[in-house]
Amino acid sequence: MFEHRSALTVGLLTLLVGAGVVAGTAAAQSQVTLTVTVVDQDGDPLSGIDISATWDDGAGGPVNETTRANGQVLMDVPEGANVTLQIDDDEYVRNVPYVVEDAETESVEVAVSESATATVNALNADGQPAENARIRLYRDGNYVVDRNAGSDGTITTRPIEEGEYSVIVTKPGFYRNLTTVPVSGETTTSVRISEGSTLLQAAVVDDHFDDPRPIRDATIRVESNTGFDGTVPTLSDGTASVSVPVNDRYDVTVTKEGYETVERRVSVAEDEKSIDVEIRRTPEITLSPDNRQVVVDATVRLTVTDEYEEPVANATVTRNGTEVGQTDADGEITATVPTAGNVTFTATSGDLTTTTNVTAFEPGEEPTNGAATTPEQTETATETTDGSGPGFTVALTMAALLAVTALARRRL
Known part of the structure; x- marks a missing residue:
């Protein structure tokens, strides 16, 4: 008995859920009826005009109908949809589709026009075809045609509404030409453009x-x-x-x-x-010591600047590959030079790197043109000469001067 009741309950639930789904689906697909009347340029209804309705950017539909003697069709579409109505006829056309926004049960009037074509020839100032010229036809706020001509400078439009159009011809290197052209039947016109x-x-x-x-x-x-x-x-x-x-x-x-x-x-x-x-200048950094020659174990102040000679803070500085610290807010850091010879300092800031060298020498050595001077070189530079050298010449000159002075005093 309990099993039968359970089965009955499950069946009822299934029916209720199914009914809810169906009701929800029906609500989601509520339909409204559009009464569409197609009229010509004079507002007269047109029969036998094929009209197609789509929605959801073309994903919904189509609904296809043909107007009756009174120029009307009834079209069922989803409520609230943006519905696009397009005309398909050999004699009458619309340049742009008619759009019904947020559709509801309503009446709409769709105006059409007798169809025509336009052939536009773009020419240079000398009358030759303006190859690859851009040709546009503009009317009622829309570019109805926008195409590039070929080597012959010519385009022929698809069927368009009869009426006046602004014909715009442009080409790189040429002044734009804007001309008004009435289009009916099969219209042909030529437009000249000149260089500038x-x-x-x-x-x-x-x-x-x-x-x-x-x-x-x-x-x-x-x-x-x-x-x-x-x-x-x-x-x-x-x-x-x-x-x-x-x-x-x-x-x-x-x-x-x-x-x-x-x-x-x-x-x-x-x-x-x-x-x-x-x-802006190409990013770079420069590392400058306050002294390029120091004695061993002395300190040197190094300054890191950027491409605008402005200080670079927090640049990492190494000495012969070993980090010695980071620059301060003024772009400066002080480091010792512990060994004699050339010492290489390197600064890094982000992706930028620069190096400089400082020469260190032992105490007692004197730098000469960037190199330390040895005691032997100093002794050689200061030793006196013998009688055949420059020192002998100086001695003779002094003796001669003394002799001349003494002789002058005797004469006085």
Whole structure:
């Protein structure tokens, strides 16, 4: 008996859970009905127009219907969805789909237009095809066509709405041409563009300082994918100007010895273009002793500075490979020189390393041009000469002077 009751309970639970799932699914997929009316340029309803509805960025649907004599269709779509309505007809078109946001049971009117095509020929000033020119048709806030022409400088549009369009033709190195063209049936039009140039000016400064300093004799190189290549140095105020073809994009490279290379990508239209470029010196550190010659066991003060000759704190300093400490806030450290000869000190800060040498000599030795002088060398340098050397000449000169003095006194 208990087993039968348990089975009955389980069955009821299963039914209840299943019913809940079904109810939840039904709620999640609640449908609303859109009443869609398709009309022409004059607002008259159109029959026989195929219309398709999709949602969830095209993942949902499609729902396909054809308008009746009154120009209407009924379309069931998910409640709250953003529904895209597209027209598929040989005679009538829309340049952009119609979107119903947050769909609910409602009526919408979708306007269409008779279809047409436009053939646009882009020409140079001499009437030759403007190869690879960019041709765009703009209307009602949208770029309806945006294509690059081929070697013949020509494009032909897909079916588009009849009406007036802004035709924009551009090409690197050429001035933009904006023309208004009425399009109906099969329209053909030609648009000429002409070459031109403008100035690209760069101002180069070292922004390490609170008041950035202009950099003179930096090299500015300007290149484009269309073949332009120009180089110019900066003046004393850090500026340089290059005449470049209009409506193009340029790679600007700034170099100077002792500074890091900076690269910029710049778009130039038809007016003068100015850019600011900040560069800084190439990171490096320098280790400087206060004395390059010391006696053994004496101390030497070492200073670590960066590329701007500013002190580097917490740099690690070693002596012949053995660490002696770290620099203080002033970039300084004091170390002994325990052995005679050349002693190598190395400073490291981050990825930067530098070395310097200090020469140590034993007490009693005198440094000469960086080398200790031996007692034997001192004795040789001070010994007197015999009668045949320079010392003999000096003695004779002194004797002669004394003799002349005595003779002069006798005469007086």
